[in-house]
Amino acid sequence: MGSKNTSKEIVGVIGAGSFGTAVANILAENESQVILYVRDPEKTKTITKERVSSGQKLHENIEVTNNLEEIPSKCEVIFPMVPSANFRDMVIKLAPHLRPYHVLIHGTKGFDLFVPKQQKITSNNPLTREHVKTISEVIKEETSVLRVGCLAGPNLARELDQRKPAATVVASHFDEVIKTGQRLLKNDRFMIYGSRDLIGIELCGILKNIIAVGAGTIAGMDLGENAKSLFISRGLVEMVYIGKALGGNAQAFLGLAGVGDLIATCTSNLSRNFTVGYRLAKGETLNEIIDSMEEVAEGVKTINIVNQLAESYKVRCPITETLYKIIHDEMTIQEAHGYLMNFPFRAEIDFLDAQ
Amino acid sequence: MGRKKVRYSEIVPDKSEWPIVKLSRNRKTFIEEVTNEAYDHFLSNKRGTIREEIEMTIHREKLRMKANPWKVDPPDEKVYWKNVQARLLDINPDDKDRDQQEKEILKEIILRYSEEISGNFKKSAYRFAQSFVTFGFARLLNAARVKGLLSLFSRQLDIDDKLHVIGETEHIRNLAKKGTVVMVPTHFSNLDSILIGWAIHYLGLPPFIYGAGLNLFNIKILAYFMNSLGAYKVDRRKKNPIYLETLKTYSRNAMKRGCHSLFFPGGTRSRSGEIESSLKVGLLSTAIEAQRELYLNADDPDNVRKVFIVPVVINYHFTLEAPSLIKEHLKRTGRERYYVEADEFSTSYKLSTFMFKFFTKGSDISVNVGKGMDILGNYVDDEGNSFDKNGNPINVKDYFLRDKKITFDAQRENEYVRVLAKRVVEEYHKYNRVFASHLVAYTAFKMLERQNPKLDLYHVLRLPDEDLELDYEEFKAKYKKLRTRIEKLHKKGLVDMADHMKERATDSIAHGLANVGLYHDQRPLIKKKDKIIVQDTNTLYYYHNRMNGYGLEKYI
Numbered sequence: 001m002g003s004k005n006t007s008k009e010i011v012g013v014i015g016a017g018s019f020g021t022a023v024a025n026i027l028a029e030n031e032s033q034v035i036l037y038v039r040d041p042e043k044t045k046t047i048t049k050e051r052v053s054s055g056q057k058l059h060e061n062i063e064v065t066n067n068l069e070e071i072p073s074k075c076e077v078i079f080p081m082v083p084s085a086n087f088r089d090m091v092i093k094l095a096p097h098l099r100p101y102h103v104l105i106h107g108t109k110g111f112d113l114f115v116p117k118q119q120k121i122t123s124n125n126p127l128t129r130e131h132v133k134t135i136s137e138v139i140k141e142e143t144s145v146l147r148v149g150c151l152a153g154p155n156l157a158r159e160l161d162q163r164k165p166a167a168t169v170v171a172s173h174f175d176e177v178i179k180t181g182q183r184l185l186k187n188d189r190f191m192i193y194g195s196r197d198l199i200g201i202e203l204c205g206i207l208k209n210i211i212a213v214g215a216g217t218i219a220g221m222d223l224g225e226n227a228k229s230l231f232i233s234r235g236l237v238e239m240v241y242i243g244k245a246l247g248g249n250a251q252a253f254l255g256l257a258g259v260g261d262l263i264a265t266c267t268s269n270l271s272r273n274f275t276v277g278y279r280l281a282k283g284e285t286l287n288e289i290i291d292s293m294e295e296v297a298e299g300v301k302t303i304n305i306v307n308q309l310a311e312s313y314k315v316r317c318p319i320t321e322t323l324y325k326i327i328h329d330e331m332t333i334q335e336a337h338g339y340l341m342n343f344p345f346r347a348e349i350d351f352l353d354a355q
Numbered sequence: 356m357g358r359k360k361v362r363y364s365e366i367v368p369d370k371s372e373w374p375i376v377k378l379s380r381n382r383k384t385f386i387e388e389v390t391n392e393a394y395d396h397f398l399s400n401k402r403g404t405i406r407e408e409i410e411m412t413i414h415r416e417k418l419r420m421k422a423n424p425w426k427v428d429p430p431d432e433k434v435y436w437k438n439v440q441a442r443l444l445d446i447n448p449d450d451k452d453r454d455q456q457e458k459e460i461l462k463e464i465i466l467r468y469s470e471e472i473s474g475n476f477k478k479s480a481y482r483f484a485q486s487f488v489t490f491g492f493a494r495l496l497n498a499a500r501v502k503g504l505l506s507l508f509s510r511q512l513d514i515d516d517k518l519h520v521i522g523e524t525e526h527i528r529n530l531a532k533k534g535t536v537v538m539v540p541t542h543f544s545n546l547d548s549i550l551i552g553w554a555i556h557y558l559g560l561p562p563f564i565y566g567a568g569l570n571l572f573n574i575k576i577l578a579y580f581m582n583s584l585g586a587y588k589v590d591r592r593k594k595n596p597i598y599l600e601t602l603k604t605y606s607r608n609a610m611k612r613g614c615h616s617l618f619f620p621g622g623t624r625s626r627s628g629e630i631e632s633s634l635k636v637g638l639l640s641t642a643i644e645a646q647r648e649l650y651l652n653a654d655d656p657d658n659v660r661k662v663f664i665v666p667v668v669i670n671y672h673f674t675l676e677a678p679s680l681i682k683e684h685l686k687r688t689g690r691e692r693y694y695v696e697a698d699e700f701s702t703s704y705k706l707s708t709f710m711f712k713f714f715t716k717g718s719d720i721s722v723n724v725g726k727g728m729d730i731l732g733n734y735v736d737d738e739g740n741s742f743d744k745n746g747n748p749i750n751v752k753d754y755f756l757r758d759k760k761i762t763f764d765a766q767r768e769n770e771y772v773r774v775l776a777k778r779v780v781e782e783y784h785k786y787n788r789v790f791a792s793h794l795v796a797y798t799a800f801k802m803l804e805r806q807n808p809k810l811d812l813y814h815v816l817r818l819p820d821e822d823l824e825l826d827y828e829e830f831k832a833k834y835k836k837l838r839t840r841i842e843k844l845h846k847k848g849l850v851d852m853a854d855h856m857k858e859r860a861t862d863s864i865a866h867g868l869a870n871v872g873l874y875h876d877q878r879p880l881i882k883k884k885d886k887i888i889v890q891d892t893n894t895l896y897y898y899h900n901r902m903n904g905y906g907l908e909k910y911i
Binding site: 096144146173 | 731733743744745747750751753754756757758759764766770771774
């Protein structure tokens with residue numbers, strides 16, 4: 001107990017994808033002892049041997065494990081960084097070992113979709129927020145952990161690995177979680193902002209992926225920077241509307257995790273979601289693209305979910321709808337482009353109503 | 356009747372062992388303790404300087420005394436506050452011990468408030484009041500229901516034929532043996548306070564300390580009962596930080612000493628007739644604070660008396676004050692309005708007339724005791740152990756741990772109170788027991804709305820008489836449909852249902868119509884031949900609101 005100052009804090013990271021690895025490296029560099037959980041046993045062996053994960057060299061303070069239980073038993077603070085499709089399963093396995101003293105800060109940028117087997121989504125029983133949860137909501141549903149936070153912001157993993165400067169937002173209802181995130185992650189090229197709007201910040205990270213796919217198609221069609229900027233700014237408005245309908249507020253979208261992340265993912269071919277759109281525009285099919293990608297592009301799943309939610313909540317979102325039609329082969333990219341150019345958008349900005 | 360009568364034994368037969376008795380025995384030291392602690396807390400949390408805080412308090416107290424004086428207010432209070440002001444003015448700003456002098460005044464105000472809040476529990480009075488409620492009411496009941504000369508002495512009917520204490524009754528008895536119970540009932544009527552007091556006695560629990568609105572002490576009969584039931588006084592007119600700190604400290608420290616407590620977390624009676632959807636977190640937070648302090652001060656943090664939150668839902672066919680409550684709700688003339696106390700509960704006479712009516716006509720009340728929870732809303736078993744939704748055991752201590760140490764973090768606890776408040780509201784909806792009277796009101800009001808889709812609420816409430824007739828057959832069909840939905844929700848454990856709801860639809864509707872708003876001058880809903888007639892839209896709306904929050908509107 002008394003040796004708190006001399007012994008390093010042990011921090012857990014779950015998931016060795018590119019962002020998980022990048023976060024593990026930042027933590028390790030900050031004098032934390034990091035345990036990185038890798039799900040695949042074969043991959044665990046390779047990473048342990050080669051000390052490289054998702055193309056990034058591992059810091060010496062990182063220990064790799066394939067034993068999920070080890071994380072909660074040794075670490076009070078845990079960073080789960082797994083795709084949204086696997087998150088609930090992972091957290092259910094983790095739950096029996098979690099206690100209310102644990103702090104969980106996740107970096108997953110997708111929705112959890114859960115429709116009980118006996119239920120069918122129909123027009124009488126539309127998809128709602130009852131079925132679609134943010135990751136922090138999943139954690140609170142499945143575990144006894146209350147001190148939950150999330151990471152969101154323009155954090156392209158490759159750039160973080162190249163030690164280029166960046167910033168992120170740690171959002172939580174708890175100041176102590178924000179402070180913990182700041183303490184563990186902050187260094188002289190990584191700034192950490194805090195926010196209490198957990199749901200709003202989570203929604204930013206999730207919804208911007210839709211726009212990123214769309215921006216990719218515009219780049220793929222080579223329509224130029226004017227068109228892309230037009231698209232991004234209309235995309236932001238659409239994000240705000242969906243976000244508000246799902247329980248966020250406009251403010252978050254104007255910050256680092258909203259506009260900030262949007263610009264990064266919509267303009268960089270380092271972004272997976274952008275790449276999906278780009279390759280679609282170049283004529284590949286969605287299946288071909290997904291099969292050839294190493295990591296999940298959350299945007300595709302998000303487009304499907306948000307398209308249905310928008311119907312349930314009667315939110316007009318032409319961009320999501322159009323992208324939905326594209327990925328379901330109901331519309332070609334050229335048709336979609338023509339459609340959006342002629343879409344009667346409302347006033348340029350009307351969500352900042354005076355309060 | 357055929358209902359099996361249950362008799363609960365007292366869980367702590369030795370009255371000198373009751374925490375509340377111990378507390379009242381040490382009343383003086385307890386008040387001192389509260390004063391000192393509230394003073395320390397206040398000094399470390401205050402926003403302005405001591406002088407500013409005192410000045411603001413004087414100002415607010417003066418406003419209150421002028422705008423809204425009550426019978427119970429101490430006769431010397433005008434002089435008192437004038438005096439405080441004079442003393443504050445007398446302090447020379449250049450004085451070296453100026454700070455000390457201001458602190459003295461502060462402490463004195465806190466002491467005055469503690470005395471004011473503190474209850475005056477007496478064992479003997481308690482016993483008298485209890486037996487008065489139990490036997491007196493039983494006499495009335497028998498006189499009214501059982502014919503014959505000797506019926507006044509009949510023991511055929513007891514108060515529990517009229518008042519049904521149901522739900523997790525054995526569970527709360529177990530919890531009261533293991534730890535400190537904090538009962539948080541819904542609040543619809545001033546009658547709630549007496550009912551709950553009786554229910555606690557009926558369940559064999561030792562008396563609870565009781566956060567009762569000071570307005571109740573305006574009525575002599577009630578004041579007597581409240582005092583003897585262990586009530587402490589919550590004066591909702593006083594919203595100054597010094598008072599609030601003192602009140603919270605009183606509640607917290609009583610809990611820390613193991614006193615079972617009771618307060619209405621909704622703050623005031625529900626004006627709309629709706630189940631509380633948001634709670635006042637002030638007193639609720641004292642449960643969390645008490646638990647944390649018990650952990651902090653314990654030699655062995657794994658062996659600490661736990662605080663249990665027990666939601667309770669009281670169901671009436673009829674709320675005496677409904678007409679004025681709903682009127683007030685509809686007017687909503689501003690937020691900082693003072694409480695009007697001129698409703699049906701304002702005098703002893705009106706109250707006794709109601710009591711008589713209540714016991715002489717048939718109308719049942721149920722007190723539904725919910726499952727116990729820890730201070731974060733996790734269910735606990737009979738031993739008081741907490742479990743999460745998946746059945747994994749939880750150590751409540753862990754919620755206060757940071758770096759393996761028990762810590763105090765005010766912002767964290769603010770969040771915890773929100774979590775707890777949300778859980779209590781969820782439980783209210785689960786333990787809300789649907790009476791046929793609620794459902795007939797809901798059906799009728801929703802039909803009115805459907806028939807006039809273009810009108811907003813206020814216009815629906817002002818529909819002309821000729822538009823206030825509903826076809827009975829159509830009404831019955833809708834009622835049945837809604838009832839099926841409620842049965843489904845009931846099976847899922849999302850709402851409770853009275854037994855009379857399970858009768859044939861015609862009978863269940865008849866039961867509802869016979870009881871809805873029974874004693875109001877104007878019955879909200881009656882049946883005339885093949886028509887259902889709405890006689891009072893306001894009270895109908897009030898009773899209808901009880902069924903809000905279950906998504907029923909989709910099923911009509």
